[in-house]
Amino acid sequence: HSPSRLLRVLWPRLVLQASALRPAEGSYEYTLVRNYVDSPEAWGQITEGLDRLARIAEDRGVCANVFIHARLGQLRLLHPYDRIYRRVGAAALDRGLSVTQSIDTLRGHDAEALRFSFADPHPNEAGHRLLAEALREGLTALPSECWRGG
Numbered sequence: 639h640s641p642s643r644l645l646r647v648l649w650p651r652l653v654l655q656a657s658a659l660r661p662a663e664g665s666y667e668y669t670l671v672r673n674y675v676d677s678p679e680a681w682g683q684i685t686e687g688l689d690r691l692a693r694i695a696e697d698r699g700v701c702a703n704v705f706i707h708a709r710l711g712q713l714r715l716l717h718p719y720d721r722i723y724r725r726v727g728a729a730a731l732d733r734g735l736s737v738t739q740s741i742d743t744l745r746g747h748d749a750e751a752l753r754f755s756f757a758d759p760h761p762n763e764a765g766h767r768l769l770a771e772a773l774r775e776g777l778t779a780l781p782s783e784c785w786r787g788g
Contacts, residue, residue, distance in 0.1 A: 667718040675722055685729055692733040701784035704730040705773055708741035710759050713749045717741055738776025740769055 661667035674680045688704070695702035706723045717723070720741060727737040750756065752765035761769060 661718065670719070671722065675725060684726060688726075688730050688733050688735065691730075692735055695735070701736060701780055703736045703738055703776055703780065705738045705776065706740060707769065708739075708744050710744070710749045710753050710761060710765060713741075713744050713747050713752075715745070717745065736776065736780055738773055740772040743768055743772035743775065 691702050730737045754760045754762045
């Protein structure tokens with residue numbers, strides 16, 4: 639309610655950036671981090687899944703890629719789940735898996751233009767096109783050994 643137009647424009651953006659760095663207690667981001675990333679039991683389930691994927695890839699002699707599908711709600715510079723995406727990606731890399739971060743391709747795009755609707759955050763055709771582009775880039779970055787027939 640500030641009389642300053644600059645403050646009215648900047649304030650919501652500052653609040654969003656602050657929530658990406660340190661989510662407010664009670665927010666969805668706070669709950670997600672607390673219940674899934676900061677919880678040893680939940681994080682153990684994530685790493686166990688990555689361990690299983692790495693074993694399957696090794697047993698079959700194939701390359702495995704972990705595609706991290708970013709939430710389309712907020713594609714600003716600091717995505718509220720960026721640290722979660724990076725932590726999962728680092729855990730996958732630690733297990734010898736390749737990682738494709740879709741947030742790198744999606745960042746900076748208008749999230750509303752990529753969603754099915756305001757009420758449905760699933761990607762629409764344009765969103766799927768960008769996700770496919772991200773996956774293509776991630777897969778083509780794999781070593782050439784990954785593309786040789788067995």
